[in-house]
Amino acid sequence: MADPKSRAQDDRRSQDWFGGTGRNGFIHRSWMRNQGFAPDVFDGRPVIGIATTWSELTPCNAHLRTVSEAVKRGVWEAGGFPLEFPIVSLGEPMMRPTTMLYRNMLAMTTEELIRANPLDGVVLLTGCDKTTPGAIMGAASVDLPTLVITGGPMLNGKFRGKDIGSGTDVWKFTEEHRAGRMSTEDLYEAEACMARSAGHCMTMGTASTMAAITEALGLQASGSSAIPAVDSRRASMAQLAGRRIVDMVDEQLTLSRIVTKDAFHNAIAVNAALGGSTNAIVHLLAIARRLGIELTLDDFDAIGREIPLLVNLMPSGTYLMEDFYYAGGVPAVMAEMKSVLKLNQITVSGRTVAEDIEGAPNYNRDVIAPWDQPVQPAGSSTIVLKGNISPNGSVLKISAASPELLTHRGPALVFDRNEDYIAVSDDPDLEVTPDTVLIVRNSGPKGYPGFPEVGNMPLPKKLLEAGVTDMVRISDARMSGTGFGTCVLHVTPESAAGGPLGIVQTGDMIVLDAHKRILEVELSDEEIAERMAAYEPQVAPTSRGWEQLYVQHVTGADTGADLDFLEGSSGSMPARHSH
Template structure:
C-alpha cells in the first residue's frame, strides 16, 4: 500500500505526516506507539480515527462512554481503520460548580488543540451531558476533520409510586412540594433513588436530550440514534456502525464543514421547536455556527419556527420521557412530519440525504409524537425571541413551558442583584410579593456570575407557594435548566454586568411582557433611565486569575453564543511544527 494515501488513491492522509515519515521523526512516532502492542501494519497508511471521550465518574451522564468507545473501536477496526481513544475534558452537570457553562469553552479549546496536534484523520465525539455535546462539536468545527458524534443516550424512565418521573423536571416539582410542606421527607428521599435508575443522561427533554436530538437533526449523528436509551443494546450496535462510517467519511473526505451548512442549522432549529427543546440549544447552536462560519442570528430562532408546532409530548412541557420517544420512533419521525419545512437534500454523516434517512420512519405511538395536522401544541409554542427596552439585543422564553395567562403581563418588579440574595429572600414569610410581581434576578450572565448559570427559573417565594401559586413571570440574564419550566424570560442581553438595561431596573418599576408581540419593556421614562445609566457602576470583579479571568475578559454575550471572542471562525487542521 502506498503510505501517502489511504489505499484508494485518495488524497494523502493527515496521519501519514507522522507515521509515514521514513526518517528519525517517523521512527520516534511509531516506536512509542508500539509499546501498546500494535501490530506493524497499523502504521501502513490506514486512516487513524480519534475517539474523543468525555468519560468520567464525576460526570454520571457520561460514565458509560468507555463501553461506547469499545463498540466504536470494533467498527473502526472492521472498516480498516486505526482507532485511538483519548480523553477530553468532562463537564458533569450534577456536580460541577459554579456552573459547567463556565467551562464549555475550555473543553472546546482543549479538544480543538488536541485534534490539531495529534495524528488524526477523523474523529468520533463521545458526549452526553449538557455541555459536553456542544463543547466537543465546537472544537471539531474549528478543526474541520471528518467528524461523527455519538451521544451516550438517556436514562430509563424514573419510576416512583406507580408513575413515571423525569430527571430535573420532577426534582423542581418535588423540591417545591417539600418547601410547601406537601411532600414528606421520607417520600422525598425515596424519589431520589427512583429517579436515576440506569446509566445515561437526563431522560426529560432537557439540554442533554435536546442537544442529542439537535445533533441528529444537524446531520452529525447517525439517524435514529439520539433517543436510544443508554442501556439499550442498540446504542452499542449503533456505535459500532458509527465506527465503520467514520472510516468511510475519511476515505470520502466528508469534512465537518460539508455537513454543518446553513441548511443543517435551519433543520436543527426547526426540529428543536418541534421537540420542545431546551432554550440552551439557542446559545449552543449560535456558538457552533460561529466556529464553522455559518451566518446565524438570535432572531432566526423565532422567525424560522413561526410555522412549527410542538409535536413531542415530553417533560418538561408534556407527559412522557425519552424512553417513550425512542420507542415511538424518535427524531426521524419528527423530521418526517416536518418534511415540508426541512432541507431534505442536506447530506448527513450517514452519507445519505435527510430525505433518504427518514424515508422509512414510522410512528409507533401518536400520544408521544403528534402530527402537523394534530400537534401537541400549535405553532409558536417553542422558543421565542423578545426585544425591547429591557432586552435591546434580545431575550428568550420557552412558550411550551410557560403559563398561557402570563404571556401578556404587566407587573411591578422585585429586583435582586444576585441569585444568592434572592434564594434567602424567597424563604421570608414577610416578603413583599404577590402573584403579579415580576421577579428580576441580575448579574447572572456570562460575565456577571461569571459563567452564565442555570438559575433563571428561580423558585417561587415560599409564602406564595403555600397559597398555591405555581408560576410567576421571572426575568434574568441567566439560563434555565432544560428540564425546568415556568414563565421565565432568559438570556437578557446585554447582561446587567456590562451595563445592559437589566442593571438599571429598580424595585417598584413596571415591566411589560408581551410575548404575542415579542416585546419585553421597562415602563420607565427615558430621562429617568438615562440618569440611572449615568450613575451606574459596574459590579466588583471576583475573578483575577486563571481560566475564569480569561473567560470574563473575552466571553461574548448570550445573543452571540457565549463563545470566546478570539475563538470564532474555523482555523483548520494545520499541524504545529514538530520538536524533534
C-alpha cells in the same frame, strides 16, 4: 513493516506523523508500539480519534467506556486504526458554579488535541449537557470528518406507579417539600427512583435536546440519539458508526460539508417541534460562529413561529425519552415536519435528510403528534423578546410557561445576585404577590461568571403555600432544559456588560407581551438614559486562571457566549513541527 514511502494512502493527514522514514517517523511509530500495536497499523489506514468525555464525575457519561469499545470494533472492522483519548468532561449535577463556565474550555482543548495529533477523522463521545456542544465547537474549528455519538438517556424514572422525569420532577418535588406537601422521607425515596440506569436526563432537557439536534444537524446517525443508554442497540449503532467514520475519511466528508446554514435551519425547526431546551440557542449560535455561518436570534424566532410543538415530553408535556424512542424518535418527528425541512442537506450517512427519514414510522401519535394535530400550535416553543431592557434579545420558552402569564404587567422585585434572592425567598414577610415580576441579574456569562442555570428561581415560600405555581421571572441567566415556568432568560446585553437590566429598580412596572415579542420597563427614554449614565456594572471578581481568561473574553448570550478569540476556524494542521 512495509516501507512507509510505498503506502497507497500516503496523502492521509496521519501520515505526516506515521509515514516518515527518518527520525520523526521512528519516534511516532516507536512510542505508539509500546501499547502493543502491530506494525501494519501504521501503513496508511485511516487513524480515527475517539474523543471521549467519560468520567465518573460526570454521571451521565460514566458508561461511555463501553460505547467507545463498540466504536473501536467498527473502526477495526472497516480497516481503520482507532485511538481513544480523553477530552474535558463536564458533569452538570456535580460541577460548581456551573458547567457553562467550562464549555469553552472543553471546546478549546478538543480543538487543540484534534489538531495536535495524527488523526484523519474523529468520533465525539458525549452526553451531558455541555459535552455535546463543547466537543462539536472544538471539532468544527478543525474541520476533519467528524461523527457524534451521544450516550443516550436513562430509562424512565419510576415512583409509586408513576413515571418521573429527571430535572423536571426534581423542581416539582423540591418545591412541594418546601411548601410542606411532601415529606423528607418521600423526597429521599423519589431520589432513589429517578436515576435508575446509566445515561443522561430522560426529559427533553438540554442533554436530550442537544442529542436530538446533533441528529437533526446531520452529525449523528439517523435514529440513534434517543436510544436509551442501556439498550443494546446503542452499542450496535456505535459499532456501525465506527465503520462509517472510516468511509467518511475516504469520502473527505468533513464537518463543514454537513453543518451548513440549511443544517442549522433543520436543527432550529426540530428543536421547536421537540419543545427543546432554551440552551440549544446559545450552543447553536456558538457552533455557527465557529464555522463562519451567519446565525442570529432572529433566525430562531422566524423559524420557530412556523413550527408547532409535536413532541409530548416533559417539561412541556407528559412523556419521557424512553417513550420517545419507542415512538420513533427524531426520524419520526422529521418525517412529520418534512414540508418545512431542507431535505437535500447531506448527513454523516452520506445520504440526504430526505433519504435518511424516508418511511420513518410514528408508532405512538400521543408521544409524537402529527403535523396537523400538534400538541401546541405553531410558535409555541422558544421565542425571542426585545425591548428597552433586552435590546439585543432575550428568550422565553412558551411551551413550558403558563398561558395566563404570557401577557403580564407587574412591579419588579429586583435582586443583584441569585444568592441574595435565595436568602430571603422563604421569608414570610417578603413583599411579594403573584403579580410581582422577580428579577435576578448579574448572572450572565461575565456577571456570575459562567452563565448559570438560575433563571427559573424558586417561587417565594409564602406564595407556594398559598397555591401559586408560577410567576414571571426575568434574568440574564440560563435555565435548565428540564425546567419550566414563565421565565425570561438570556437578557442581553447582560447586566455585567452594561445592559439596561442593570438599571431596573424594585417597584418599576414591567410589561411582558409574548405575543408581540415585547419585554419593557415602563420608564421614559430620559429616565433610562439618566439611570444608564449613573450605572456601574458589577463584574464578578476574578484573580487567576481560566475564570479570569473567561471573563475577559466571553461574548454575549446573543452570539453564543464563546471566547472572542476562538470564533472561526483554526485549520487542521499544527502551525509548527517540533521533532
